[in-house]
Amino acid sequence: MRRPRGEPGSRAPRPTEGATCAGPGESWSPAPNSMLRVLLSAQASSARLSGLLLLPPVQPCCLGPSKWGDHWPPGGGPHAGPVQGLQRLLEQARSPGELLRWLGQNPTKVRAHHYPVALRRLSQLLGSLPQPPPVEQATLQDLSQLIIRNCPSFDIHTIHVCLHLAALLGFPSDGPLMCALEQERRFRLPPKPPPPLPSILRGGQRLEAALSCPRFQRRPQQHLIRSLAEARPEELTPHVMVLLAQHLARHRLREPQLLEAIAHFLVVQEAQLNSKVVQKLVLPFGRLNYVPLEQQFMPCLERILAREAGVAPLATVNILMSLCQLQCLPFQALHFVFSPGFINHISGTPHALIVRRYLSLLDTAVELELPGYRGARPRRQQVPIFPQPLTTDRARCKYSHKDIVAEGLRQLLGEEKYRQDLTVPPGYSTDFLLCVSSCGSVLPVRAQDPFLPYPPRSCPHATRDPAQRVVLMLRERWHFCRDGRVLLGSRALRERHLGLMGYQLLPLPFEELESQRGLPQLKSYLRQKLQALGLRWGPEGG
Numbered sequence: 258m259r260r261p262r263g264e265p266g267s268r269a270p271r272p273t274e275g276a277t278c279a280g281p282g283e284s285w286s287p288a289p290n291s292m293l294r295v296l297l298s299a300q301a302s303s304a305r306l307s308g309l310l311l312l313p314p315v316q317p318c319c320l321g322p323s324k325w326g327d328h329w330p331p332g333g334g335p336h337a338g339p340v341q342g343l344q345r346l347l348e349q350a351r352s353p354g355e356l357l358r359w360l361g362q363n364p365t366k367v368r369a370h371h372y373p374v375a376l377r378r379l380s381q382l383l384g385s386l387p388q389p390p391p392v393e394q395a396t397l398q399d400l401s402q403l404i405i406r407n408c409p410s411f412d413i414h415t416i417h418v419c420l421h422l423a424a425l426l427g428f429p430s431d432g433p434l435m436c437a438l439e440q441e442r443r444f445r446l447p448p449k450p451p452p453p454l455p456s457i458l459r460g461g462q463r464l465e466a467a468l469s470c471p472r473f474q475r476r477p478q479q480h481l482i483r484s485l486a487e488a489r490p491e492e493l494t495p496h497v498m499v500l501l502a503q504h505l506a507r508h509r510l511r512e513p514q515l516l517e518a519i520a521h522f523l524v525v526q527e528a529q530l531n532s533k534v535v536q537k538l539v540l541p542f543g544r545l546n547y548v549p550l551e552q553q554f555m556p557c558l559e560r561i562l563a564r565e566a567g568v569a570p571l572a573t574v575n576i577l578m579s580l581c582q583l584q585c586l587p588f589q590a591l592h593f594v595f596s597p598g599f600i601n602h603i604s605g606t607p608h609a610l611i612v613r614r615y616l617s618l619l620d621t622a623v624e625l626e627l628p629g630y631r632g633a634r635p636r637r638q639q640v641p642i643f644p645q646p647l648t649t650d651r652a653r654c655k656y657s658h659k660d661i662v663a664e665g666l667r668q669l670l671g672e673e674k675y676r677q678d679l680t681v682p683p684g685y686s687t688d689f690l691l692c693v694s695s696c697g698s699v700l701p702v703r704a705q706d707p708f709l710p711y712p713p714r715s716c717p718h719a720t721r722d723p724a725q726r727v728v729l730m731l732r733e734r735w736h737f738c739r740d741g742r743v744l745l746g747s748r749a750l751r752e753r754h755l756g757l758m759g760y761q762l763l764p765l766p767f768e769e770l771e772s773q774r775g776l777p778q779l780k781s782y783l784r785q786k787l788q789a790l791g792l793r794w795g796p797e798g799g
Contacts, residue, residue, distance in 0.1 A: 342366075343359065343363055343366045343367065343371060344370075344371060344374055346359045347359055347360070347371060347374045347375050347378055348374060348378055350378055350382070351382075352382065353379055353382060353383075353396045354396060356375055356378055356379060356382070356400075357396055357399055357400055359375075360372075360375055360400070360403055361399070361403070367407070369407065369410055369411045369412065369415050370415060372403070372404050372407065372408075372411075372415070372419055373415060373418045373419055373422060375400065376400075376419060376422035376423060376426060377422060379400070379426065380422065380425060380426055397428075401428070401432075401433060401434040404419060404423075404434060404437075404438070405433060405434060405437040408437055408438055408441050409441060411441065413442065413445045416438055416441050416442050416445070417442070419438055420435070420438045420439065420442065423435060423438065465494075465496070465497045465500060468497070468500040468501060468504050493522060495526065495529070495530065495534050498519055498522050498538060499534060499537045499538060501515060501518075501519065502519055502537055502538050502539075502540060502541050503537065503540070503541075505541040505545065506540050506541040506544045506545065508739060509544075509545065509735075509737075509738045509739040509745065510545075510738070510739055511545045511546075511547055511738035511739070511741050511743060513547070516541060516542065516545070516547050516549060517549055517550060517551060519538055519541070519542075520542075520549035520550075520551040520554045521551055522538075523535065523538050523539075523554070523557060523558075524551060524553045524554060524557045527557050527560065527561065530561065531565060531568070531569070532561060532562070532565035532566075532568065532569045532572040532573055532576065533569050533572045535558070535561050535565075535572070535576060536572040536575040536576050536579075539558065539575075539576050539579045539580070540575075540579055542579055542583060543578065543579030543580065543581070543582035543583055543746045544579075544582070544745060544746050544747070545738050545743070545745065545746065546582065546583070546738070546743050546744060546745060546746040546749050547583075547743075548583050548585070555585055555587070558576065558580070558587070559587045559589065559590065561576075562576060562577075562587065562589075562590040562593075563589060563590070566590060566593050566594070566599075567593075567599075567602075570594075570599065570602060570603050570606075570608075570612060571603075571608045571611070571612060573590070573593075573594060574594060574612050574615045574616065574619075575615075577590055577591070577594065577615070577619060578615050578618070578619070579746075581618065581619055581622045581750065582746030582747065582749070582750050583746070584626060586619070586622060586623070586626075586627065588627075588630060588632065591619065591623065591630065591632060592632040592633065594616060594619070595616070595619075595620070595632060595633040595634060595635050596633055597633070600616070600635060616635050617635075617683065617684065620634055620635055621683050621754060622750075622754070624712050625713075625754055625757040625758065626753075626757070653733070653735055656733075657731065657733060658731060658733065658765070658767070658770045658771075659677075659688065659731060661776065661779060662688075662689070662729070662731065662765065662770070662779070662783070663677055663689070664776065665776060665779045665780045665783050666689060666729075666783065668776075668780060669780050669783055669784060669787075669794075670691075670699055670794050671794075673701045673702065673703055674691065674692075674699050674700070674701055674702060674794065675689050675690065675691050675702060676689070676690045676702045676707055677689055679707060681707070681708050681709070681711075681755075681758075681760070682708055682709075682710075682711040683711050685751055685754065685755055687728045687730075687755070687760075688728070688729055688730055688731045689728070689729035690702065690707055690726060690727070690728050690729075690760075691726070691727040691728075691729070691792075692705040692707060692724050692725070692726060692727075693724060693725040693726075693727055693792055694723070694724055694725075695723045695724070695725075696793075697790075697791045697792050697793050698792075698793050698794065699787075699792055699793070699794040700724060705724055707726065708726075709726055709758055709759045709760065711758060713757070713758050713759050725761055726759070726760050726761065727760070727761045727762075727763055727790065727792070728755055728760045728761070728762050728763065729763045729765060730752060730762055730763065730764045730765065731765050731767075731770075732744070732748075732764050732765060732766045732767055733767050734767045736748045736767075752764075761790070763786060763787075763790065765786070769782065770782075
């Protein structure tokens with residue numbers, strides 16, 4: 258009795274004997290594109306096809322490790338049962354269409370090793386038949402899509418075998434199948450370690466190479482920076498020191514040894530440095546709120562400002578901004594940048610707005626921190642200093658505690674008794690602001706003027722408004738230098754100026770906020786904080 262077509266037991270054409278299958282690291286030939294034209298046209302002789310496709314049967318044991326090791330489980334080989342039956346059906350398929358049907362109609366039985374079997378059988382069908390039938394392009398595309406969809410589950414050896422067989426079958430090297438298999442092969446390769454820095458590099462060259470490496474910039478390694486700081490001064494260049502200064506500022510690394518090295522370099526190289534380089538070297542000192550121990554640091558900067566102030570206006574103001582954060586403003590430089598000639602010089606330039614904003618901040622610092630200053634003041638140049646939250650706060654708003662603190666205040670006090678993100682004169686943004694009466698009662702903010710007068714009056718009793726303004730300041734993790742408890746220079750400056758203007762500050766440190774588990778605990782925490790200031794509010798506020 259003749260067996261039904263495609264059932265197990267049907268005899269399949271025997272593969273050519275004596276051939277060997279190239280391993281993952283071996284090369285193969287002939288060129289795939291020429292072979293694909295032969296297969297699709299099916300007009301060449303069977304002898305030519307047989308010569309192109311000398312492939313042995315794919316053995317299950319060579320397609321990757323088995324969980325059974327070298328011993329098969331009871332009942333047969335490593336793919337006994339329906340899985341092994343499907344392999345026999347694939348090996349005995351009599352046409353490319355039948356081969357594709359066995360794969361498409363048995364999705365639950367198909368395993369990774371079946372796809373190399375299917376590719377090998379397809380090559381046998383095309384190479385062994387006396388009159389090879391034309392292969393429809395749709396058949397090859399369907400087989401390609403099946404392999405592309407399932408190749409993420411292949412092991413590395415199966416991927417290599419599929420790459421070899423697909424290349425012999427003539428799939429183009431830039432086609433979807435070959436690209437998908439090659440991509441999976443690359444994913445499974447172990448990552449290459451970063452090349453070590455050549456030992457022949459000197460200290461300054463090693464520092465420049467390390468700081469210029471993208472991986473090093475993404476993952477700062479403080480112990481490596483400390484070791485590189487031991488380079489001799491004559492080996493360092495302005496470019497290397499600028500890279501170091503920018504790295505420290507970007508990653509908020511308050512490393513005294515490195516900052517002192519930058520300060521010493523600035524003093525030693527004073528005559529060779531212009532203000533555009535100096536502004537970059539001074540940047541980390543202001544940002545990291547670090548006053549160097551180098552005694553000649555400030556006199557050196559004053560001499561550079563006196564020499565370069567009229568050459569690079571923006572660089573001059575940037576240097577003064579860093580010194581403002583350190584409360585080290587030199588009077589002579591202030592005289593120059595506040596003069597009408599300097600202000601007229603920067604008007605109409607591309608950076609006029611940012612310079613005017615910085616001049617307003619410098620004017621505020623003079624008003625609040627330098628009572629002995631008697632020079633010019635740019636009153637008509639005043640613009641809001643920081644009219645909105647800083648860039649880092651906007652970028653990390655999803656990690657901020659502001660929303661949950663706002664909800665806690667709403668339930669605790671009532672929505673009408675606080676203002677959020679209010680900008681107060683001369684242009685500082687506040688997190689939360691409360692108005693408090695002389696007896697400690699929290700007042701509705703809408704019914705009060707939330708702003709204190711600026712400039713602040715010398716006599717606090719000269720106003721008819723006895724209400725206090727309490728500002729709740731969120732101190733998030735990124736408001737501090739990394740691995741430290743020192744506020745960044747811009748944060749310390751804002752808190753210092755708000756306090757000098759008469760606002761009572763209530764800091765909310767991130768450690769305390771992170772320790773609160775849920776809104777009830779946070780409300781209890783805020784209640785304790787407000788009551789510690791002597792504040793009272795009615796039951797209508799929650």
